[in-house]
Amino acid sequence: MLKALAEPIRLQLIEVLGNGERCVCELTSELGMAQSKLSFHLRVLKEAGLLNAREEGRWVYYSLKPEALQELRTWLGDLASRCTVPASPCC
Amino acid sequence: MLKALAEPIRLQLIEVLGNGERCVCELTSELGMAQSKLSFHLRVLKEAGLLNAREEGRWVYYSLKPEALQELRTWLGDLASRCTVPASPCC
DNA sequence: AGGTTTCATCAACTCTAGTTGATTTATGCT
């Protein structure tokens, strides 16, 4: 899931979809990129569980899955609270 | 920063450091991996601003930077709250 | 049916990121 997020183009996608659902053709023109390229990255994000795809006729609308983002958020929160425990000198 | 997080070995490191500061030699033996490899990944994490390095004699202790984790958390929170706005039909 | 549009998929290529083993630097010990 993190691997899916960690790529410039996919981050762009995430930011755009952060403003709500978009269809592929909107994304293609907004980001000005080859359709196969876009499709590839959408696939990666979808398979990582970060995106919903809603088909409507010949259009496909993608949107972010808030649950997935929430899951990551929780993990980061746990880490941040645990990581400050005092060190035991090594060796 | 996300790119730094999104790698299996670095995730392992993050999880271990999630339990508090560790020195490199501890990490080497705990994770059983080549020292140069470990050093490479620590560098990536450090340059991404995710880690603190504290030198003590010939040892170096690494720890997570809670602020960095918090920053990501905030970003995810914003996305999660924005991304549910209704769609405007395209084309 | 025939043509068009939207999107997904594929194979070939490119490039970036990670691995490996050797070397270097710095600290500490006897």
Add this chain to the structure above:
DNA sequence: AGCATAAATCAACTAGAGTTGATGAAACCT
């Protein structure tokens, strides 16, 4: 000084992820 240990760095190699252009499948229109 001489040696050992901890960690960083480097160059050569490898592998995986991303790109590109072409092709394919499905929905819609006239």
